[in-house]
Amino acid sequence: MVDELSPYPDLPTLHARFAEEGHALGGTVGAYGQSVEGRDLMMLSVPATADTERSVTVCANIHGIEYISSEVAFGVVRALSTSLGRGLRERAAVHVLYCLNPDGRARCAAAAGVGRVRDFRKNLRGVDLNRNFPRPVDTGWFRLPFTGSDDEDAATYRGPAEASEPEVSQLCTALDELRPWASVNLHSFMGTFIPPRVADRATYRTYARLCRAAAAAQGVRYRRLASHWFDSYTGEQEDHQHHVHKTWAVCVESFPVTRSIRQHLRAPSAFWRFNPRDVARWVDNDVPAVLAFLHAALDLPRPV
Numbered sequence: 001m002v003d004e005l006s007p008y009p010d011l012p013t014l015h016a017r018f019a020e021e022g023h024a025l026g027g028t029v030g031a032y033g034q035s036v037e038g039r040d041l042m043m044l045s046v047p048a049t050a051d052t053e054r055s056v057t058v059c060a061n062i063h064g065i066e067y068i069s070s071e072v073a074f075g076v077v078r079a080l081s082t083s084l085g086r087g088l089r090e091r092a093a094v095h096v097l098y099c100l101n102p103d104g105r106a107r108c109a110a111a112a113g114v115g116r117v118r119d120f121r122k123n124l125r126g127v128d129l130n131r132n133f134p135r136p137v138d139t140g141w142f143r144l145p146f147t148g149s150d151d152e153d154a155a156t157y158r159g160p161a162e163a164s165e166p167e168v169s170q171l172c173t174a175l176d177e178l179r180p181w182a183s184v185n186l187h188s189f190m191g192t193f194i195p196p197r198v199a200d201r202a203t204y205r206t207y208a209r210l211c212r213a214a215a216a217a218q219g220v221r222y223r224r225l226a227s228h229w230f231d232s233y234t235g236e237q238e239d240h241q242h243h244v245h246k247t248w249a250v251c252v253e254s255f256p257v258t259r260s261i262r263q264h265l266r267a268p269s270a271f272w273r274f275n276p277r278d279v280a281r282w283v284d285n286d287v288p289a290v291l292a293f294l295h296a297a298l299d300l301p302r303p304v
Contacts, residue, residue, distance in 0.1 A: 004112035005271060007279055008067040011039070011102055011109070018044050018098055021077050032097075033170025036124040039102040041170060046080055046094045054092040055178050056294045057247075059171075060186040062130050062237065064104020065113070065120035068254050068275045068282060069186035073098040075283035076290050084291050091298050095178055100167060101129055113271020118155035120270065123167055126152055127159035130187075133172070133240035134162040135233040147234035158235050171237075175245050182248040182297030184290045185237050189274045191256025192225040196242040196249055197233055203303065204228050210248065213296040217288035220256070246304070248297035254286050 009017065019029045027046035034040055048054070058076050060069035073096050079085040080094060088094065099105060101123055108120035122128050131148040148158045163169045193214060195207035204226070211224040233239050241249035255276045260267070267273040276282050 004114075004269075005067070005109060007277075008071070008275065011099070011106055014070060014099060015042060017074060018042070018077065018096070021074070022046060025077070025080055032174040033166060035101070035103045035167055036165070037103045037106075039106065041102065041167060042097070042099065043174065044077060044096040044098065046077070046089065046096075048089055048091070048093045049086070050090045052092060054181045054298065055095055056088070056092045056298070057095045057097060057175070057178060057180040057183040058186065058290060059097045059100055059183060059237065061098065061105055062100040062185070063121045063128075063187065064101045064106075064123075065108050065117060065271060065274050066186075066188045067105070067108075067271075068188045068279065070098050071279050072186050072252075072254055072283055072286045072290065075287040079287050079291060084288070084295075088291055088294055088298075091295075092181060095180070097171070097174070100171060108271060113269040115270060117270045117273075118153070121155055122157065123165055125159075125165065126157060127165050128156045129165055129167050130237055131156050131158040131235040132163060132165050132168045133235045133237055134244070135235050136239065136243045147232070162235065172240070172244075175241065175247075179245060180241070180247050181302065182294050183238070183241050183250075184293055185241075185249065185251045186286075186290075187251055187253045189255045189257055189260050190225070190253035191220070191222045191259070192253045193222055194225045194238065194251035194253065196236075196238040197231045198242065201228065206300065207248075207250070210293055210296050211250065214250070214252070214289040214293040217292035219285050220259075222253070222256070222289070242303055246302045248300065248303060250293060252286060252290065252293075255282050
């Protein structure tokens with residue numbers, strides 16, 4: 001445990017917690033690939049309790065500094081033994097990829113969270129992994145100007161080529177095999193639901209309903225951040241999942257920025273801008289939303 005980042009665990013402790021909880025549920029923990037620096041990319045798989053081929057995924061910590069996302073993912077695993085979680089397992093296998101960027105997380109821990117956000121957000125080669133996914137062809141007229149950069153020093157540097165980073169390419173391979181029906185991708189610290197960019201109005205409205213179902217399960221309700229017109233593909237995970245894997249996908253940004261400011265008007269480090277000190281409060285707030293989104297998505301046919 002790194003004292004300056006307490007109560008958040010270091011990587012070995014994080015792995016041990018997921019393994020222990022997963023085994024208690026009859027699940028398995030294994031590596032689906034390795035990071036640039038050779039760290040294992042881990043996935044906990046909990047089988048469905050009914051005869052079904054459907055699966056869902058929960059992904060976290062693609063930005064190394066966003067430790068709270070892994071805590072929410074752990075909360076989802078623990079919830080699988082509750083009534084709502086058991087109901088989800090009756091409908092689908094649950095795969096939790098709880099640290100997509102172990103190199104960034106380790107670098108953040110080594111610096112005790114003190115430094116530039118961009119240095120902890122990206123992978124070892126300085127790529128924002130959530131801008132590195134292959135982008136669908138965008139025929140819309142609008143382009144967001146700030147969501148992906150070709151500048152290697154930028155926090156949102158997209159990399160030299162799509163899926164150039166092993167963390168992304170190996171995740172894409174894992175998703176090809178899993179073919180999840182629905183996925184929740186956990187981040188911080190905006191307090192929003194961000195669905196993928198979709199062109200047709202019917203799918204756009206469906207995502208609005210899914211996000212409302214998720215928000216209705218929360219105490220502090222997050223808003224949906226989306227526009228049918230003012231949006232573009234940025235190389236983010238939910239765009240790739242929806243358009244390539246035919247998955248109902250959403251980004252959940254935990255710990256709203258207003259609560260971050262309330263926690264520290266001037267945060268003592270970059271880490272404490274993105275992560276709440278009261279972990280349990282935001283896990284308890286967001287886990288029901290994750291489960292509600294997945295349940296609602298399983299009520300639907302796959303995206304087309």
